[in-house]
Amino acid sequence: MAETTTFREVMAEIIQRITEGPWGPGSLLPGEVELAEEFGVSRTTMNRALREVSELGFLDRKRKAGTRVRMAPIRQARFEMPVVRAEIEKTGAQYRYQLVSRAVIVAPDWLRARMRLKARDKVVHLVCLHFADGVAFQLEDRWINASALPQAVEQDFSAVGPNEWLVATVPFSEVEISFLAAAADARMVAHLGHAPGDPVFCIERATWWQNAAVTLVTLAHRQGYRMTTRY
Amino acid sequence: MAETTTFREVMAEIIQRITEGPWGPGSLLPGEVELAEEFGVSRTTMNRALREVSELGFLDRKRKAGTRVRMAPIRQARFEMPVVRAEIEKTGAQYRYQLVSRAVIVAPDWLRARMRLKARDKVVHLVCLHFADGVAFQLEDRWINASALPQAVEQDFSAVGPNEWLVATVPFSEVEISFLAAAADARMVAHLGHAPGDPVFCIERATWWQNAAVTLVTLAHRQGYRMTTRY
DNA sequence: ATGTTTATTATGTCTACACATAAGGAGTCG
DNA sequence: CGACTCCTTATGTGTAGACATAATAAACAT
Numbered sequence: 001m002a003e004t005t006t007f008r009e010v011m012a013e014i015i016q017r018i019t020e021g022p023w024g025p026g027s028l029l030p031g032e033v034e035l036a037e038e039f040g041v042s043r044t045t046m047n048r049a050l051r052e053v054s055e056l057g058f059l060d061r062k063r064k065a066g067t068r069v070r071m072a073p074i075r076q077a078r079f080e081m082p083v084v085r086a087e088i089e090k091t092g093a094q095y096r097y098q099l100v101s102r103a104v105i106v107a108p109d110w111l112r113a114r115m116r117l118k119a120r121d122k123v124v125h126l127v128c129l130h131f132a133d134g135v136a137f138q139l140e141d142r143w144i145n146a147s148a149l150p151q152a153v154e155q156d157f158s159a160v161g162p163n164e165w166l167v168a169t170v171p172f173s174e175v176e177i178s179f180l181a182a183a184a185d186a187r188m189v190a191h192l193g194h195a196p197g198d199p200v201f202c203i204e205r206a207t208w209w210q211n212a213a214v215t216l217v218t219l220a221h222r223q224g225y226r227m228t229t230r231y
Numbered sequence: 232m233a234e235t236t237t238f239r240e241v242m243a244e245i246i247q248r249i250t251e252g253p254w255g256p257g258s259l260l261p262g263e264v265e266l267a268e269e270f271g272v273s274r275t276t277m278n279r280a281l282r283e284v285s286e287l288g289f290l291d292r293k294r295k296a297g298t299r300v301r302m303a304p305i306r307q308a309r310f311e312m313p314v315v316r317a318e319i320e321k322t323g324a325q326y327r328y329q330l331v332s333r334a335v336i337v338a339p340d341w342l343r344a345r346m347r348l349k350a351r352d353k354v355v356h357l358v359c360l361h362f363a364d365g366v367a368f369q370l371e372d373r374w375i376n377a378s379a380l381p382q383a384v385e386q387d388f389s390a391v392g393p394n395e396w397l398v399a400t401v402p403f404s405e406v407e408i409s410f411l412a413a414a415a416d417a418r419m420v421a422h423l424g425h426a427p428g429d430p431v432f433c434i435e436r437a438t439w440w441q442n443a444a445v446t447l448v449t450l451a452h453r454q455g456y457r458m459t460t461r462y
Numbered sequence: 463a464t465g466t467t468t469a470t471t472a473t474g475t476c477t478a479c480a481c482a483t484a485a486g487g488a489g490t491c492g
Numbered sequence: 493c494g495a496c497t498c499c500t501t502a503t504g505t506g507t508a509g510a511c512a513t514a515a516t517a518a519a520c521a522t
Contacts, residue, residue: 004482004506020441031472042507047473063473063514172250175462181412181430199412199430210251226435228409235476235512262502273477278503294484294503 005041010049013039018058018069029059029067083163084140084219088132096131099158100191104146111143115206115213122146124153126162129191135222136192142217149214166215174208179227188220201225236272241280244270249289249300260290260298314394315371315450319363327362330389331422335377342374346437346444353377355384357393360422366453367423373448380445397446405439410458419451432456 017023029035029050036046054061060068088095107115107123117123128140142162144152149170157165182202184194194200201221207214248254260266260281267277285292291299319326338346338354348354355375361368373393375383380401388396413433415425425431432452438445 006505008505033472044508045506047475048505050473061473064471064516065514066472176459177461178457178459179410179432180457181432183430197428199414201410201412226409226411228407230405230407237475239475264502275478276476278505279475281503292503295486295501296484297502 005039005045007041007045007049007052010039010041010046011053014049014053015056015058018053023069025069025071027069029069031066084130084138085161085164088130088137091132093132094134096134097161098129098131100127100129102126102157104153107143107145111216115143115145115216116208116211117145117213118147122153126157127187128157128161130161137222139188139191139220140217141187141220142215144215145213148209148212162215163217170209170214172207172209172214174211176206178204180204182220184220192220192222194223198223201227236270236276238272238276238280238283241270241272241277242284245280245284246287246289249284254300256300256302258300260300262297315361315369316392316395319361319368322363324363325365327365328392329360329362331358331360333357333388335384338374338376342447346374346376346447347439347442348376348444349378353384357388358418359388359392361392368453370419370422370451371448372418372451373446375446376444379440379443393446394448401440401445405442407437409435411435413451415451423451423453425454429454432458 014023023029030038032043032046032050035050036043039046041049050059050061050067053059054067058070060070062068085095085097103125104122105125107117107121111117111123112119112121124144124146126140126142126144128142129136130138130140140161140163144162144166146153151169155165180202182200184192184196184198184200186196188194188198188200189196192200200223203219203221204217205219206216254260261269263274263277263281266281267274270277272280281290281292281298284290285298289301291301293299316326316328334356335353336356338348338352342348342354343350343352355377357371357373357375359371359373361371371392371394375393375397377384382400386396411433413431415423415427415429415431417427419425419429419431420427423431431454434450434452435448436450437447
C-alpha cells in the first residue's frame, strides 16, 4: 500500500536516528531540502515531520542555524488532566460523588488576594468527595465567585459535581495550574484516611474569565497517589 | 505587512470565539471550507489553525463528524522541565552544585524490580545538592546502571552534575516521569532544612535505552515548592 | 580592531490542488 | 426490526511552488 511516505513514517525514522542512531545529542541535522530528497518526500512533508518531532522536544530549530538535536531531550512533560469521573472510570472502578458541605460567604482575605476579587464579593464554598469503588479518591475544596456567577448560589450540587457543572456553564480565558505537596489537615484526615501531617499530593487550579475570577479549586488525593506520564 | 492572514491570527480569532464568543462548550463549528472562505485563507491554512487549536485542547476533531468545542477544555497541562541549573539561573539566582555522596554497589531488590535490572547488576548511587544563591533548592538521589554504563563508575561527579553528564553521554528511548508527595526523610532533613515528616514535592524520572535501564532519579524540592503552569 | 551594512541561507508559512480515510446516514434486504 | 452495504462528507495528508523572515557570515567602512 504505502506508495507515498507519510510524515509519520518520516517522524519515526527521525526519532529512531536520534535515540538509537547516528544523530546524537547536540548534532546538526542536514537541511530540509537534503532530507526531503533522501526520504523521497516533498519539503512540505519533511517540514511537518521535523516540526512535530521538534514539538515532542527532541529538536531545536532555528532559521538559518538549522536543526539541532536537543541536549536535554525531555524538556517538557505533558500530563493528561482528565475529569475525575473519567479518570476513575477508566480504571474500571465505579465512580461515586458526594457533597460534603456547602456555604455562601463573603470571600476571606487570602482568597480575595489570590483570585483578585473585589472587597465584599461573595463566594460559594464547596467541599466534595470523589470515590473509586467506594474508597475516597479525591477531596475537592472549591470556591466559586458568586458575583461573576450568581447561578452558582441557586445551584444544588448534591447530584452533579461543581466541576462538571462549571465546565458546561461558563467559559474561561485564563487558567493557572499548580502541583504541590501539602500536609494533611483535619478535613483530609477525616475524609481521605490520612494521618494528620501526612504528605498529600495536591493540584490547585485557578480560573478567570475576562479578568473576572471564576473558581479556585484544590484537589487533594488519597495517599500514595502519583501523577505519571510515559514516553 | 499583514496582507495575508496567518494561521496564528486565525488561531487567535478561533480561541477568542471559543472562550469569549459564540462558540460555547459542545457547539459544532462550521466546516473547514466554509471557515476558510470566511477568513479569506486557504483550506490548508484553516486546517493548520484548527489542528493547532485542537492540540491546545480546545477542540475535538473527527472525520465526517466535524469540529466540536471540548466540554472540558483543560484536558492536558504542559510542564516545562528544565535542567535544574537553567531553572535556577533563569530566576537570576546563582547556581551551585555539590556532590554529597557516591557509591558503587549491587542494586538492591526494590531497584532491580523498579528498573528491570538483572540480578547482581551493579549501580552507581549518587546524592547531590543544587543550590540557588547558596540555599539548598533540590536534593538529587540518583542511581545509574553501571552494567549499561561502565563509564559512570570511572566518572568523578564532584564538578559536573550527573544529569548534565548523562544528557551529553547517553541517548534514551523510554522515559517515565512521576510527580508525588513524600514525607521528608533524614537526608532531606539534613540538606533541605525540612522537619522530619514534612511534605516534600518530588519528581521521579526513570530512563531506559533499548530496554536497558539507564538511570532512576528522585528530585526532592525545598519546602513550599510548586510546579506551576499558566495559560 | 570594531562597528555597520549586505548577502546568503535554512526554516517558516501561504496557496491551490488532489487523493485518502473514517464515519455518519440513507437505503436495502432478510 | 436489525444487520448489512454503499454513498456522502468533513477531516487528514501529500505535492509543487512561491515568498517571508530570522540569523549567520562575509564584506565593508570607520
